[in-house]
Amino acid sequence: MTRYSAWSLVRAGFAGQRTWGPAWRDATPRKRYQAIIIGGGGHGLATAYYLASRHGIRDIAVLERGWIGGGNTGRNTTVIRSNYFYPESSRFYDFSLTLYEGLSRELNYNIMFSQRGMWSFAHDRHGVEMLRRSVNAMRLNGVDAEYHEADEVQRRIPGLNPSPRFPILAGLLQPRGGTARHDAVAWGYARAADSLGVDIIQNCDVTGFDIRGGRIVGVQTTQGDIAAECVGMAVAGHSSVMAERAGFRLPIISYALQAFVSEPLKPVFDTVVLAPSTGTYLSQSDKGELVIGSGLDLFPSYAQRGSLPVLEHTAAGLIDLFPQFSRVRLLRQWAGIVDVVADSTPILGESPVKGLYLNCGWGTGGFKAIPGGGFCLAHHMATGEAHPLAAAFSLDRFRTGALIDEAAASGIAH
Amino acid sequence: MLLIECPWCGPRAESEYRCGGESPIVRPADPAATDDAAWADYLFYRDNVKGLSFERWHHRFGCGLWFNIARDTVSHRILAIYGITDPRPVLGPGA
Numbered sequence: 001m002t003r004y005s006a007w008s009l010v011r012a013g014f015a016g017q018r019t020w021g022p023a024w025r026d027a028t029p030r031k032r033y034q035a036i037i038i039g040g041g042g043h044g045l046a047t048a049y050y051l052a053s054r055h056g057i058r059d060i061a062v063l064e065r066g067w068i069g070g071g072n073t074g075r076n077t078t079v080i081r082s083n084y085f086y087p088e089s090s091r092f093y094d095f096s097l098t099l100y101e102g103l104s105r106e107l108n109y110n111i112m113f114s115q116r117g118m119w120s121f122a123h124d125r126h127g128v129e130m131l132r133r134s135v136n137a138m139r140l141n142g143v144d145a146e147y148h149e150a151d152e153v154q155r156r157i158p159g160l161n162p163s164p165r166f167p168i169l170a171g172l173l174q175p176r177g178g179t180a181r182h183d184a185v186a187w188g189y190a191r192a193a194d195s196l197g198v199d200i201i202q203n204c205d206v207t208g209f210d211i212r213g214g215r216i217v218g219v220q221t222t223q224g225d226i227a228a229e230c231v232g233m234a235v236a237g238h239s240s241v242m243a244e245r246a247g248f249r250l251p252i253i254s255y256a257l258q259a260f261v262s263e264p265l266k267p268v269f270d271t272v273v274l275a276p277s278t279g280t281y282l283s284q285s286d287k288g289e290l291v292i293g294s295g296l297d298l299f300p301s302y303a304q305r306g307s308l309p310v311l312e313h314t315a316a317g318l319i320d321l322f323p324q325f326s327r328v329r330l331l332r333q334w335a336g337i338v339d340v341v342a343d344s345t346p347i348l349g350e351s352p353v354k355g356l357y358l359n360c361g362w363g364t365g366g367f368k369a370i371p372g373g374g375f376c377l378a379h380h381m382a383t384g385e386a387h388p389l390a391a392a393f394s395l396d397r398f399r400t401g402a403l404i405d406e407a408a409a410s411g412i413a414h
Numbered sequence: 415m416l417l418i419e420c421p422w423c424g425p426r427a428e429s430e431y432r433c434g435g436e437s438p439i440v441r442p443a444d445p446a447a448t449d450d451a452a453w454a455d456y457l458f459y460r461d462n463v464k465g466l467s468f469e470r471w472h473h474r475f476g477c478g479l480w481f482n483i484a485r486d487t488v489s490h491r492i493l494a495i496y497g498i499t500d501p502r503p504v505l506g507p508g509a
């Protein structure tokens with residue numbers, strides 16, 4: 001594998017950029033592996049990478065039904081932040097953000113992480129109180145957070161409507177928040193895992209499980225049966241479908257979440273904004289597209305396309321905040337199927353089947369969690385024990401009642 | 415956009431409705447005698463089917479009626495609409 005550097009770029013430049021090899025091998029599955037990861041999204045690929053790099057387990061296959069990053073990882077709006085409320089979530093998401101801060105270097109792959117700051121607004125008195133509470137909670141949890149009054153918000157955010165339908169009374173800024181290139185996160189982990197010996201197998205649909213005496217011994221796939229000592233599953237919106245094949249249910253509902261991009265513009269917007277009044281959020285990609293998102297299509301769905309009412313609502317929300325974008329054309333609209341749980345907290349760790357581990361429940365906000373989720377699942381699979389940062393995210397919390405109700409607490413979409 | 419046939423009002427746009435989730439979900443008859451796992455199952459665990467799914471809908475910005483829909487969660491085709499206390503309809507393979 002070529003190490004990417006300024007020098008390798010220049011050298012390849014002299015050869016007309018025709019010397020680059022593939023970034024990972026297109027592997028064909030062997031009969032048996034020590035560990036199998038189902039799902040070649042960010043979480044699956046990161047799990048494989050950390051198993052190999054931190055725990056020395058290299059006999060691993062990542063099985064992906066389509067192409068890697070073709071699920072939510074390649075469909076999301078790439079906002080990275082750790083503005084949660086409860087200590088368990090703050091610790092975990094801030095750890096993940098910290099891993100992101102060093103990720104380009106660690107993977108030798110430019111994930112274009114831009115810490116341009118992330119704003120969320122308050123639109124009424126209660127919103128202001130909630131925002132102050134969030135800032136205080138974040139600070140108590142050791143996460144960077146700033147509270148700003150309306151005039152400072154207006155001063156700092158370019159082009160923000162001074163008198164929108166829902167007035168902006170205050171803003172919470174997480175300066176370390178930002179965006180990254182989603183594909184690069186998948187590809188960077190894939191390349192780094194591959195170079196440590198991990199087999200990345202695409203077009204390999206896992207159709208069933210081999211379970212003996214309550215313990216997983218392998219999986220059935222469209223490329224044949226493969227034996228494994230342990231299996232990690234990171235299939236996002238398809239978690240319930242896979243669980244059914246393994247004989248259990250999950251506390252998950254799958255919904256379509258939409259996003260939109262505009263035609264590319266010159267740089268006009270240098271931060272990330274979320275307006276709870278309409279649920280609309282906005283950033284601008286390095287290509288110049290405005291990247292726009294909002295809430296779920298609120299009925300269960302496995303169709304990777306969204307419905308028009310949400311599109312209309314989102315467009316209205318955007319134009320209320322930034323009237324000057326009213327004549328910008330949308331280039332693309334799409335949706336991903338997200339795995340929503342009642343408390344908006346992930347499920348990480350053991351499943352009812354021994355040796356089969358879960359990484360799911362990220363809902364609308366698991367891109368920011370990819371390094372942390374992969375790190376903690378790898379720890380659990382390698383050592384048999386939950387990583388302290390993820391111990392509270394067990395499936396068992398739904399039985400014990402120890403929910404971490406971020407859905408209500410942090411007052412923003414996840 | 416789904417076009418949903420309210421049993422009372424007739425066909426109306428999706429945006430007038432709210433989906434109330436899988437149906438039927440039956441509350442355990444004797445909560446005190448129900449263990450934590452069964453209670454969690456009742457509260458949180460769902461089939462979350464890819465394909466034919468049975469769910470309650472509410473004509474929220476209309477007549478206010480609750481009723482049931484059989485819907486395909488991939489194609490979003492609505493295969494049956496039935497009363498809130500009616501049993502799940504039996505749908506043939508050609509439905």
Ligand SMILES: Cc1cc2nc3c(=O)[nH]c(=O)nc-3n(C[C@H](O)[C@H](O)[C@H](O)COP(=O)(O)OP(=O)(O)OC[C@H]3O[C@@H](n4cnc5c(N)ncnc54)[C@H](O)[C@@H]3O)c2cc1C
Nearest residue numbers: 039041042043065071072073076077079206336366367368
């Ligand atoms: C429109 C949108 C916007 C979002 N915005 C943000 C955001 O701004 N910030 C943020 O943090 N998060 C965001 N998210 C959420 C985030 O994208 C996801 O939580 C995250 O990408 C989940 O990663 P994953 O690896 O678990 O899932 P995925 O990337 O979906 O990967 C799962 C993979 O499993 C594969 N798979 C499924 N079934 C099988 C099978 N039977 N066999 C083999 N493989 C299988 C799929 O093909 C898929 O590639 C957004 C999501 C969407 C849809």
Ligand SMILES: [Zn+2]
Nearest residue numbers: 420423473477
């Ligand atoms: Zn009606």
